[in-house]
Amino acid sequence: MNVNDRTKEQQCAINNKISNLLEVFTVKQLKNLLIILGLILTYVLFVGIYFTNKVMYIRKKTNEEILDREMKLGHYKEEAYRKLAKKELTIPSPLGYNIYGELFDLPDSNRYMIFSHGVTQNTLNSIKYMNIFMRKGWNVVLYDHRRHGKSGGTTTSYGFYEKHDLKAVVDWVRDQAADDEAIIGVHGESMGAATLLMYAGGLEDGADFYIADCPFSDLEEQLAYRLKADFKIPKQLVMPIASTFLRLRDKYSIRDVSPINVIENIDNPVLFIHSEPDDFIPIMMTQQLFEKKKGKKQLYVAKNGSHAMSYSDNREEYEKAIDEFLEEIGYS
Numbered sequence: 001m002n003v004n005d006r007t008k009e010q011q012c013a014i015n016n017k018i019s020n021l022l023e024v025f026t027v028k029q030l031k032n033l034l035i036i037l038g039l040i041l042t043y044v045l046f047v048g049i050y051f052t053n054k055v056m057y058i059r060k061k062t063n064e065e066i067l068d069r070e071m072k073l074g075h076y077k078e079e080a081y082r083k084l085a086k087k088e089l090t091i092p093s094p095l096g097y098n099i100y101g102e103l104f105d106l107p108d109s110n111r112y113m114i115f116s117h118g119v120t121q122n123t124l125n126s127i128k129y130m131n132i133f134m135r136k137g138w139n140v141v142l143y144d145h146r147r148h149g150k151s152g153g154t155t156t157s158y159g160f161y162e163k164h165d166l167k168a169v170v171d172w173v174r175d176q177a178a179d180d181e182a183i184i185g186v187h188g189e190s191m192g193a194a195t196l197l198m199y200a201g202g203l204e205d206g207a208d209f210y211i212a213d214c215p216f217s218d219l220e221e222q223l224a225y226r227l228k229a230d231f232k233i234p235k236q237l238v239m240p241i242a243s244t245f246l247r248l249r250d251k252y253s254i255r256d257v258s259p260i261n262v263i264e265n266i267d268n269p270v271l272f273i274h275s276e277p278d279d280f281i282p283i284m285m286t287q288q289l290f291e292k293k294k295g296k297k298q299l300y301v302a303k304n305g306s307h308a309m310s311y312s313d314n315r316e317e318y319e320k321a322i323d324e325f326l327e328e329i330g331y332s
Contacts, residue, residue, distance in 0.1 A: 047238055048245035055223075055242070056155040056250055058119060060148060066124045073312050075128035084134075091143070091172050093165050097152025101143035101169065103176070104134060110182045111138045111331070112173050114207070116166060116192030118308055119156060122149030128311060129187050132319055136326075138185075143169050145192070158191050158219050159259070160252045163199040170199075170206045183331055187211040190281065190308050194219075194259050197270075197289070201262030209329055210266070211322065213273040214308055217285035219257035225282065263289050269296035271325040273310050273318070280307035298325050 070076035089101035102123060113133040115126035123142040130140045145162050146153025153161070166186070173184055186207045188196040193215035200210055216222040220243075224235035243254045270293055274286035283301065290299045300321035305313035326332040 044241055047241045051238060051242040052245045052249055055158075055246065058156055060122075061120045063122070063124060066121060070124060070127065073128075075131075075312070076124070081127065089141070089143070089172070091168050093146070093152070093168055095146070095153065095161055095164055097146065099143055099146070099152075099165050099168060100150035101141055104130065104140040104142075106134070106137060106139050109137050109139050110177060110179045112141060112177060112182065112184045113138045114141045114143070114166075114169055114173060114184065114186045116143075116162075116186060116188035116195050117145065117148070118190030118192050119145075119158065120148075121189075125189070126187075129189075132322065133185075133187075141169060141173055145195070155250050156191075157250060157252060158257050159195040159198040160257045162191070162195040163203055166195055166199045167203050167206065174206075183208050185209045185211065185331070187213070188215070189213045190215065194257070197259035197263060197266070198257070200268070200270075201259065201265040205266055205268050207268065209269045209271070209325075209331065211271045211273065211325070212286070212289070213310060214275065214278060214281055215259060215272075215286060215289065216281050217258070217260040217288045220254045222281060222285070223254065226280075229279075260288055260292060263292045264294055266293060267295050269298075269325070269329045271321065272297065272299045273302065273321065274299075275302040275305035275307070275310040275313070277305060278307045296329060298328065300325075 067076060084104055087103045087105065089099075089103055091099040091101055093099050100123075113130070115123075115129055117123065117125045122144050126142045130142060134140055143165075144151035145156070146165055147156050151165075155161075170184060170186070174182070177184075184207045186196045186199075188194070188211070190213070193212035196207075196210050197212055197215055200207065220235075220239060223242075224239060227233045227235055227238055239254065247253050272286050272290045272293075274283045276283055286299070290297060298321070300318070302310035302314040302317065311318045323332065
């Protein structure tokens with residue numbers, strides 16, 4: 001074997017070794033890349049499905065849980081409630097299911113209050129507010145949001161779909177009243193308050209006035225606030241994924257649920273209520289809504305009470321705020 005042949009053989013051996021090393025390195029790289037992609041996909045699927053499940057199928061309170069709380073607080077007295085004349089309602093939703101409601105009708109009154117409860121609750125939660133207005137001579141309509149109580153619907157959307165159901169209820173009351181001079185007000189708590197603002201600002205300003213008790217101003221900001229408070233997770237790691245999955249699964253985006261973006265469209269009067277110590281939905285959100293609302297408005301800040309407890313822990317002041325509001329807008 002001459003020198004040239006030996007050199008070629010050595011070079012070939014070196015090339016083979018390099019090729020083998022590159023092949024091993026490439027396989028390792030590919031494995032690592034697949035592992036990384038698998039972890040990313042697992043994270044995206046977990047966050048997307050877990051988070052949207054929490055949003056769409058939030059656990060609802062049972063009748064027993066609500067009644068136990070309301071009785072302990074002195075809001076619900078079964079005997080008195082049973083004596084009230086009421087009519088059960090079935091109102092068709094434009095979204096293809098039935099809305100359950102109850103009408104408490106007072107003779108010779110053309111004033112109607114509709115109550116829009118919070119998430120996880122049902123009509124039983126609205127009885128405490130109903131009592132305030134029935135004492136003042138108002139007819140009352142309680143109703144269950146979609147997927148709550150006895151109403152149909154498969155998901156909770158925090159006002160996006162619920163606003164259409166509220167419109168159906170307001171329309172039903174207008175037809176029921178059959179009186180051009182009938183007065184209709186809507187009271188909402190938490191999600192119910194956000195729903196009435198979405199209805200009045202995003203669909204139609206169809207009631208004569210509104211009372212929004214502890215609403216959120218923007219669902220994305222509210223969820224981001226809860227992520228930080230409950231899980232110490234920055235919204236950038238969750239919200240883009242969750243919003244994409246929500247759009248795929250329930251046909252709307254988290255950013256579509258934003259009372260602050262439609263509040264300027266509401267011409268009729270709004271009374272905003274929020275308790276100062278509320279650490280679930282911060283009072284800042286109601287203050288933002290109040291500042292952006294045009295026209296007649298009032299703000300009552302309760303000194304005591306956690307989330308949705310403004311009335312329970314400040315009863316006299318709460319009723320006084322309603323009285324002053326109704327007097328200001330001419331419906332006292």
